[in-house]
Structure formats: C-alpha cells, structure tokens
Amino acid sequence: PNDHEVYDFTPIQYPANTKNSKVFTTHFEYESIHDDLVKIDALGHDNPTFLKILFNITGINPMDIPMDDPATLSIFSSVDALGIKADDLGMDVGTIGIPEFGTQFVRGMLMETRPKTFAELVRISGLSHGTDVWLNNARDWIRSKQATLSQVIACRDDIMNYLVKKGMDPAKAFRIMENVRKGKGLKEEEVTHLKELKVPEWFIQSCQKIKYLFPKAHAAAYVSMAFRIAYFKVHYPLAFYSAYFTLKGDEFDLEAALGGLEDAKRKLAALTSESENSRTKETTLEVMIEMFLRGFSFLPVNLFKSDASQFLIEDGKLRIPFNKLPSLGNNVAKSIVLARKQKPFSSLEDLSKRSKLNKSHIEMFKSMVELENIPDSEQISLF
Numbered sequence: 001p002n003d004h005e006v007y008d009f010t011p012i013q014y015p016a017n018t019k020n021s022k023v024f025t026t027h028f029e030y031e032s033i034h035d036d037l038v039k040i041d042a043l044g045h046d047n048p049t050f051l052k053i054l055f056n057i058t059g060i061n062p063m064d065i066p067m068d069d070p071a072t073l074s075i076f077s078s079v080d081a082l083g084i085k086a087d088d089l090g091m092d093v094g095t096i097g098i099p100e101f102g103t104q105f106v107r108g109m110l111m112e113t114r115p116k117t118f119a120e121l122v123r124i125s126g127l128s129h130g131t132d133v134w135l136n137n138a139r140d141w142i143r144s145k146q147a148t149l150s151q152v153i154a155c156r157d158d159i160m161n162y163l164v165k166k167g168m169d170p171a172k173a174f175r176i177m178e179n180v181r182k183g184k185g186l187k188e189e190e191v192t193h194l195k196e197l198k199v200p201e202w203f204i205q206s207c208q209k210i211k212y213l214f215p216k217a218h219a220a221a222y223v224s225m226a227f228r229i230a231y232f233k234v235h236y237p238l239a240f241y242s243a244y245f246t247l248k249g250d251e252f253d254l255e256a257a258l259g260g261l262e263d264a265k266r267k268l269a270a271l272t273s274e275s276e277n278s279r280t281k282e283t284t285l286e287v288m289i290e291m292f293l294r295g296f297s298f299l300p301v302n303l304f305k306s307d308a309s310q311f312l313i314e315d316g317k318l319r320i321p322f323n324k325l326p327s328l329g330n331n332v333a334k335s336i337v338l339a340r341k342q343k344p345f346s347s348l349e350d351l352s353k354r355s356k357l358n359k360s361h362i363e364m365f366k367s368m369v370e371l372e373n374i375p376d377s378e379q380i381s382l383f
Contacts, residue, residue, distance in 0.1 A: 046247055047099050047225040053243040054232045057313070062228045067118060072231045076101065076121060077114040081234050084293040097244050097287040098233065100125055100226045109134065113142065113149045118223065125219035126155035131183070131212035138206065146202045153206050155216035156181045166197040181213035241291045242311040242318055249311075251281040252324045253288070254368070258300060261292040301325055302370040303345060308333035325361075325368060332356045349377040 006012065012024040051062045071081040075094030079086050086092035093110045095101040101110065101121075106128045115121050127134040138152035153159060156177055163173035176190055185208045186194070194204055233240040245252060256264040268285040271278055291297075299305075299319040306312070309330055312319040322333035332355070339345070339354035348371070352362055365371065 045099075045225075047229065050099070050229055050243055050247055051225070053246060053310075054229070054236070054239055057239040057242060058232070058236050060232075060236070065228050065231045067224070067227060069231055069234075071234050072227060073116070073118070073121075075230060075234060076110055076124075077116065082237075082290070082294060084290070088293055089290060094233075094290075095230070096283070096290050097240070097248075098226050098230050100128070100222050101230075102283065109139075112139070115149065118227065120149055121223045121227070122216065122219045123149055123152075123154040125223050126158075126214045126216060127152075129214035129219065130154075130210065132209050133213060137209045141202045141206065146200070153203070153210065153213070155219055156213045157216040159207065159213075162203070163194075163197070163199070166199060168193070168197060176207075180207045180210050183211035185210075237291075237294055238296060238313050238316070238318065241287070241296065242313055244287055245284075245318070246310045246321075249284060249324065251284050253281065253285060254320065254324055254326070256285060257288060257298040257320060257324075260297070261289065264289045264292060300370050301368065302372070303336075303351070303365070303374070304340065304372060305370075308337045325364065328361060328364075332361070345374060347375045347378050 006026060011027045013027070014021050015023055015025045054060070055062060074081045075098075077093060079089055079092055079094040082094045089096075091107060091111070093107055095107060095110060100106065101124070106124065109124055109128060113120070113124065115124055127138055133153065138147075138154065141147040141152055142149060159180055160170070160173045160177040163176060164170050168176075172193075176186065179185065179187075186204065191204055229240070232243070253264070253267055256267045264285050268282065268289065271282050271285070297317050299314055299317045301320045301322060301324070305314065306319055307321045309321050309323045311321060322328060322336055323330050335356040336351070339351075342354070345351045345354070348362055348365065351357060351365075351374075352359075357365070
C-alpha cells in the first residue's frame with residue numbers, strides 16, 4: 001500500500017551489518033508471501049572468476065578439460081593423486097578448496113559414499129543441497145544397505161524418472177515429484193498406488209521426509225564447474241593455489257604462511273569458534289596445510305615483486321600480494337603497484353609520497369616486507 005513502508009510489516013537490517021550499505025535486508029517469512037509475489041533468486045557465484053584466473057595463469061581453456069579424467073575423479077574419494085598421505089592431511093579425500101565439495105559436511109558425505117563416477121558426483125551435489133534429503137534419510141538407507149548411492153532420491157528428477165520406469169502415468173509422476181520436492185510429501189492414495197507398483201518402502205518413507213529437493217540440472221552445472229577446478233588442482237597445483245588464495249583468501253594468515261607447515265597446523269588446532277569467519281579461517285588453513293604437504297611454500301611480500309592482490313608464481317613458490325598485509329586494503333595495494341610501474345621506489349619516503357600508504361603502513365613495511373635495502377629517506381650527497 002502507498003501509505004505504508006516495508007518496515008511496517010517486517011524487521012529490516014543492513015546486510016552483514018554493513019551500516020554504510022545502501023541496501024536493506026528484510027526478515028519476512030517467505031512462506032507467508034510465496035503464493036502472492038513473484039520471487040526472483042539472484043545467485044552469485046565466484047566459480048567463473050576462479051576459472052578465469054586459472055585460464056590466465058595456465059592458458060588452458062576450462063572448456064577443453066576432459067570431464068572423465070581419472071586422476072581428477074579420484075580426489076573425490078582419496079588423496080593419492082595429490083601425492084600426500086591421508087594421515088598427514090587429517091582426511092582421506094582431496095577436495096579441500098573445491099567449490100561445492102570442500103565443506104566438512106560434503107567431505108563427510110564423500111568419505112561415506114566414495115563416489116566413482118561423474119554421475120555419482122551429481123548425486124552428491126543434489127543430496128547436499130536438499131533439505132532432509134541426506135541426513136535422517138538417504139544416508140540411513142545407504143548405511144542399512146537398503147539402497148545405494150545410485151538408487152536413493154538425490155534430485156527432483158529421480159522421483160519422476162523412477163516412477164515412470166515403474167509404470168506410473170507421467171502426469172501423475174510429475175505431480176508427485178512436485179509435491180515431494182516442495183516438502184508436501186505423499187497423499188494416502190498416492191502411497192497406495194506406489195505400493196501397487198511395488199515401490200520399496202524405503203523410497204516411500206524417503207518421499208515423506210523430504211522438505212526440499214534440488215534440480216538435477218543445477219547439480220550437474222555445479223559439478224561441471226567444480227570438476228574443472230579440481231582438474232587444475234591435480235595437474236597444475238601452483239596455479240590452483242594461486243587462484244584459490246587470490247579469490248578466497250580474505251582470512252589469509254600471513255604468519256602461518258611464512259611459518260610453514262607446523263605453524264599452520266598449530267593455528268588450525270587453536271581455532272574453536274563456530275563463527276563464519278572462523279570457518280573461513282579454518283578452510284584457508286586447511287588449504288594452506290595441503291599445499292605445504294605437496295611440497296610448495298610462500299614467498300614474503302616484496303616491495304618490487306609482489307602484486308596488489310594476486311598470488312604470483314615465482315620459482316615454484318607463491319609470492320604473497322600486498323593486500324594480505326594487516327590493515328592494508330585493495331585500494332592502497334593498487335596504489336603501490338601503480339606507482340611502481342611509473343618508476344622504481346628510491347626510498348621509503350618516496351614510497352610514502354607516491355602511494356596511499358600512511359605512517360603506520362610504512363612502519364609495518366619495515367618489519368614485514370622485503371624492501372631490498374632501500375633507504376628510509378632521500379639522501380643527497382654533496383661530495
């Protein structure tokens with residue numbers, strides 16, 4: 001209504017409590033307005049950016065990657081292709097840092113199911129994105145050996161395809177699929193019909209538990225992206241780690257990176273909080289530990305060699321960029337590289353004048369950045 005505002009009906013807040021944002025987030029229950037308003041999902045994904053960075057580093061077109069590469073497929077069920085031991089890594093799947101498959105929850109699914117084909121990876125994706133699809137449902141049927149990974153309901157399409165194969169009219173099978181994927185379960189007469197078609201009891205119970213089912217096309221698209229990124233992890237490891245830390249290294253631990261494997265393990269063991277930042281730090285440290293175990297390491301920030309934001313490959317190592325220094329943002333980092341391109345820095349005084357660095361930054365540079373012996377100030381000799 002024209003005489004009301006949205007906050008007359010629902011609480012609002014700044015997204016992520018960012019008070020300078022021009023956007024507000026509402027807290028209205030979508031179920032209350034689901035049938036009255038058109039809902040548009042705007043999904044943001046950084047996987048295309050991930051692949052673009054990998055393409056820029058390696059020159060390999062992600063669309064040319066073989067989607068049946070055995071070594072790549074193997075890291076979804078073991079770490080052998082990474083050349084490391086499961087005991088050293090603390091897990092026996094190699095998907096840390098791989099989109100959709102790197103979380104503890106999905107890694108646990110991989111360890112329980114050991115997928116061997118691309119199709120099974122699609123099923124894992126469907127199971128992980130659904131609500132009440134894996135936990136207290138498909139997982140139990142697999143554990144009890146009443147069904148296998150390839151048989152359980154993982155995506156919406158599984159219901160309709162299976163029921164049509166059992167002899168059900170496609171229109172009826174579609175209606176059941178739609179009701180189940182929305183969490184509406186099965187009607188009594190539908191249960192009777194399923195039993196007449198000799199549909200197993202576990203399938204019927206599974207349908208009754210599901211609250212939300214993921215579409216198979218979405219799952220296939222996500223897995224396609226993840227598999228391509230995994231290919232680089234297996235065959236071009238430094239390019240993968242460069243892209244990962246460049247794109248997802250917001251919680252990058254500079255001290256752990258330069259301290260090496262044991263420092264990174266100590267930092268990981270010390271994490272106890274369940275906050276979002278803590279989980280991001282945990283994943284970043286896990287990727288770092290894996291990288292160390294594969295024989296790679298980091299180079300310190302260097303005034304003349306570091307990039308503003310990208311981890312550059314240098315002598316088989318990764319050079320840390322300026323924006324990973326404490327309290328140094330992207331704009332300040334870019335100002336350093338821009339000034340350096342114009343002419344080399346002759347002193348810290350010159351650096352300060354031609355960049356956006358403040359006095360605190362300069363003091364930090366003295367202890368944390370390779371300065372290659374440039375003086376503090378411009379010195380003019382009369383002799």
